[in-house]
Amino acid sequence: MIPRSRWTAVMATAAMASLLVAACGTSSSPSGGGSQTTLRIWDFSAEQVNFHKDVGAQFTKEHPDIKIEWRSITQADYMKTLPLAFQSNQAPDMFYWNATGLSQLLDQKWISPLSPGGTVPADFVKRWPDGSFLEGINMQDGKTYGFPFSENLYWGSGYMFLNKQVFQQAGLDVNNPPKTWTDLKNACAQIKAKTKAECIAAPTKGPDMQRIWYAMISSVSTDEFFDYKTGKFDLTEPGQVKTFAFIQELKKAGYLAPGTNDKNFSRQQFAADQAGIFFDGTWLPSVWASQGFTSDKYVVAPRVNPDSGQTGAAGRKYDTNKYWVSSQTKHPDAMWTFIQWMTDPNGYFVKQYYKSAFGTLAYVDNQKMVTDPALRQIMEIGGKPGYRVQLPVPLLKCPDIAKSKAYVNALSKSPDGEWEAMGEALTSGQPLETVGAAIVKQRQTALEEGLKQEAASGLKVSMDCYTFPDWEYTKDFTSDMYRN
Amino acid sequence: MTTTAPAPGRERVTDRDRSPAKRVPERADHSRERVRGIERVWLLVFLAPFLLLYLGFTIWPLIATIYYSFFDWSGVGPIDHFVGGGNYGTILADPLFWLSVVNTLVFALLTTVIKLPISLLAAILLTRKWLRGKRFFRTMFFAPLIIPVAMAGLVFTYLLNPSNGALNAILRDLGLVDQGFDVFANRWSALVVLVLVSIWQIFGQYMIYWIAALQNVPEEVYEAAAIDGAGEWKKLTRITLPMIRPVAVIITLLGLVNAMHVFGLVVTLTAGGPGTSTYVVSYFIYQNAFGSVPFAYGYASAAALLFSVIAFVLVSAQGLAVRRAQRLRKEYGV
Secondary structure, eight states, rough: OOOOHHHHHHHHHHEEEEHHHHOOOOOOOOOOOOOOOOEEEEOOOGHHHHHHHHHHHHOOOOOOOOEEEEEEEEEEHHHHHHHHHHHHHHHOOEEESEEEEEEEHHHOOOOEEETTOOOOOOOTTSSSTTTTTTBBTTTTTTTTTTOOBBBBBSSSOOOEEEEEHHHHTTTTTTTTTTEEEHHHHHHHHHHHHHHSEEEEEEOGGGGGHHHHHHHHHHHTTTOEEEETTEEEEEEHHHHHHHHHHHHHHHHHHTBBBSSSHHHHHHHHHHHHHHHEEEOOOOTTTHHHTTTTOGGEEEEEEEBOOOTOOOOOOOEEEEEBBBBBTTTSSHHHHHHHHHHHTTTTTTTTTHHHHTOOOOOOOOSSSSSOOOHHHHHHHHHHHTSTTTEEEOOOHHHHOOGGGGGGGGHHHHSSSSHHHHHHHHHHHHOOOOOHHTTTHHHHHHHHHHHHHHHHHHHTTTTOGGGGGOOTTTOOOSSSOEEEEEEO | OOOOOOOTTOOSSOGSSSOGGGGOOOOOOGGGGGOOTTTHHHHHHHHHHHHHHHIIIIHHHHHHHHHHHTTTOOSSSSSOOBTHHHHHHHHTTTTHHHHHHHHHHHHHHHHHHHHHHHHHHHHHHHTTTTOOOOHHHHHHHHHHHSSSSHHHHHHHHTTOOOOOOHHHHHHHTTSSSHHHHHGGGGGHHHHHHHHHHHEEEEEHHHHHHHHHHHHHHHHHHHHHHEEEEEOHHHIIIIHHHHHHHHHOOOOOOOHHHHHTTTOOHHIIIIIIIIITTTTOOHHHHHHHHHHHSOHHHHHHHHHHHHHHHHHHHHHHTHHHHHHHHHHHHHTOOO
């Protein structure tokens, strides 16, 4: 029989050992087992989960030593999960990120070059149109870190979707969509009078308000709360105030579906024939298709212009880099193999991507590949001159902007400030000029003071880098214009 | 009614046999006995899991929060930009923080003032001997508590939607309203909804607390009162309520502190809106900590600490009441 004291000591040791095991966790076996490498890819395209499984399986079929684990997280959670994953050294091998640009990602030490050697071969670059790889945008010191994924001519917000059934019930013709603000109000009056449906399913909860906002403001100004012509945060500028007043007018008239709804609710409302009009972007056909609402039930039309005519356009950016190779990847060779595979213009990834009508890729001949009727309508609309224009890029004017944090910092305080101001103005009926003044002042002061401090520390940055007085809102700011 | 004589068959007078005023607190202070030898090892073995978790999930985050609050840190990279009290200065001048504090306190007070009386009422009813189906009612009242907050928020978002929500549909069908009323379009109506949904969900938990307190009231006191001719109302007001008062103070304290942590319902029901008008402190901290990249961990940590101080002051103010309640609890033996 074991003496009492020894038995106690044995038990104590066992207990401590089990605690240590519990605290340290169990070590996992090499990913995938055997000699197979597992690549973890993260994004927030929930509607593409099956597509990701399919392309992952096909890639493994062609490259048996590499397994793909593609994980989609809802967008709101993703923006928090990914930074935390990096912080805890659990980042994936490749990740989707468009919230910040190359310089910030390098500064955060999140990314590594696409290829293990840093440079990419010419035949890889040739997959994209000329000028797609730019220093500061996706290249740094000769190394290539990113590649344009979605093209930027058609891809974006600011399209109007019309529900065929609701329009038919209202006696309206979807092929003759509203073109002006007055047309829109008249169509809404008819929908309200002749159907049980709402006119516009407009989400207004937080940043989801961007659906209707970008569709309306893009005909008046060309901005994302910042005016590159004047170098000012512009929420309270006359064009913005006028546009928002029109949205308030629509609400007051009962033409916006009631409630402070989010985008999912409003999308469902439209898909359930409970609303006649919905504003959103290029991605919507695939989202609706995944929910069983097919493109034969709606048409896509251009956004509506003020009665006085179009004075702005939707903004196109060079920076359409979406997928980045993580600095924490342990498999750079396998990652590079996968990137080459997924960007093959004639490859399986591209064919399946277009088959599911997920959008328009930057390295593919879209005119040839797109067959989905809704996407073709979007391409026809977005391709018209002046519908979407290239925005000026401060980085191309002042290379030191790559090291500047002033603009990012100006946006980081009260990140949803503009949407919150608009939400408040919409529900209270107050003018946007009054409600939005505080956030505009806060951002402008932060940007100007931040740039001054950075200039004092030796960076060649100033408000001039963010000001392009010669730019016309409805025309592309082309690369040759930076030389003037 | 009360006696100090030994009950028949009992060898000594117990504390229960004395009147509350004459009861003497027991002095069983075993905690001060020194633990020796192998007992110390056992003590450590049994305390270790708790201590590890406590250190890891309470003390360390607390120290880290205090430390981060003095830095401008995004949560990524080295913590090297010391700003001293800068974060605190900015927060004290931030109207959104103060709006969040006011909303949190309004929410905490309203939920506590409403949920405690009605859950007490339900508990009193459910402890009546004549009531049938007690288990069924307890389960029904307790059920909302097991629904995840996020799910509850989503369900009510749909129920209250002015376009096709069930509540507005009923009101319209009854002819009470012409068109749907958007309860989330106004600060006060949105706050009231937050309060009511919170009460609906947490009601069962407080009802259980009250039932536990009520069951601690000695049955013989009621029997004696009945012999003296006391009715139900007198029993409630002269016996039940005074005797559960000490516990009531603690339940109130719990109710207030729990309500100050409101977060999930705000995220799912209002997202702080309309505008920022229903921001509460937890949501303010979350938005600053994770709302955009780069994160503002330092700023959020300072906000968390500042609110903790405010909450601590409020809770401490109840300290005297709680101590008095505990003393009374010992005297009454509940």
